Every structure is written in structure tokens, then in C-alpha cells.
Amino acid sequence: MPAALALHRTIGSRHGEANTLHALADTALERGDLTLADQHATQSLSLYRTIGDQLSEATVLGTLARIASQDGRREDARHHSASPPRSPASSWPPPTAA
Numbered sequence: 001m002p003a004a005l006a007l008h009r010t011i012g013s014r015h016g017e018a019n020t021l022h023a024l025a026d027t028a029l030e031r032g033d034l035t036l037a038d039q040h041a042t043q044s045l046s047l048y049r050t051i052g053d054q055l056s057e058a059t060v061l062g063t064l065a066r067i068a069s070q071d072g073r074r075e076d077a078r079h080h081s082a083s084p085p086r087s088p089a090s091s092w093p094p095p096t097a098a
Contacts, residue, residue, distance in 0.1 A: 002024075004016075004020050005017060005020045005021065005024070008020055014047050014050065014051050015047075015051055015053065017047055018044045018047035018048050018051070018053070018056065019044075019056070021040045021041070021043045021044035021047065022040070022041065022044040022056070022059070022060050022063065024036075024040040025037045025038075025039075025040035025041035025044060025060070025063055025067075026063060028040060029063065029066065029067055029070070034067055034070060034071045037063075037067050038064070038067050038068075038071075041060055041063045041064050041067060042064070044056075044060050045057060045060045045061065045064065048060060061080050062080070064080040065080035068080060
């Protein structure tokens with residue numbers, strides 16, 4: 001998956017980069033690497049917020065809540081699970097041409 005991440009970064013696909021980072025976070029979480037999972041999920045969240053993808057933002061907030069819960073950070077887990085997605089700076093998905 002790091003090759004996919006590099007490709008998305010090279011071609012400037014922020015959504016692809018965010019999706020790949022989220023997948024890497026899920027994989028790291030399944031392996032028990034909570035530090036790496038948190039790093040990938042946090043980067044993914046930042047990108048989703050930048051592009052205004054509220055659905056994916058909500059999904060990665062759930063991932064961050066699971067990471068915090070497994071790491072024993074109950075207050076952080078509650079915070080992530082209760083955080084509503086931020087209002088998008090731009091609409092997502094982009095409008096389709098008529």
C-alpha cells in the first residue's frame with residue numbers, strides 16, 4: 001500500500017491519499033500497532049477535512065475512537081466518537097456537470 005500512497009501523492013489525488021492513509025490506519029490497528037494507526041488516521045482526517053469529505057471524516061473519527069479505546073485513552077475515544085464532522089469548505093462530492 002505504500003506504493004499506492006506514493007502514487008496518489010505524485011498525481012495529487014488528495015482523496016486517494018486520504019483513503020490510502022485510512023486503509024493503512026485500519027491495517028496497523030488490526031496488527032496492534034496503535035502508534036502507526038494513530039499517525040495514519042490523523043493524517044487521513046486532516047486530508048478529509050481539507051477536501052470537505054464529511055462522510056469519510058466521520059468514518060476516520062470512528063477509527064480514531066477505536067485506536068484510543070484500545071490504547072486505554074477512554075476520554076480521547078469518547079471525544080472522537082462524539083465529534084461531529086466539520087462543515088466542509090467545499091462541497092463533497094463535487095457537483096456533476098449537467
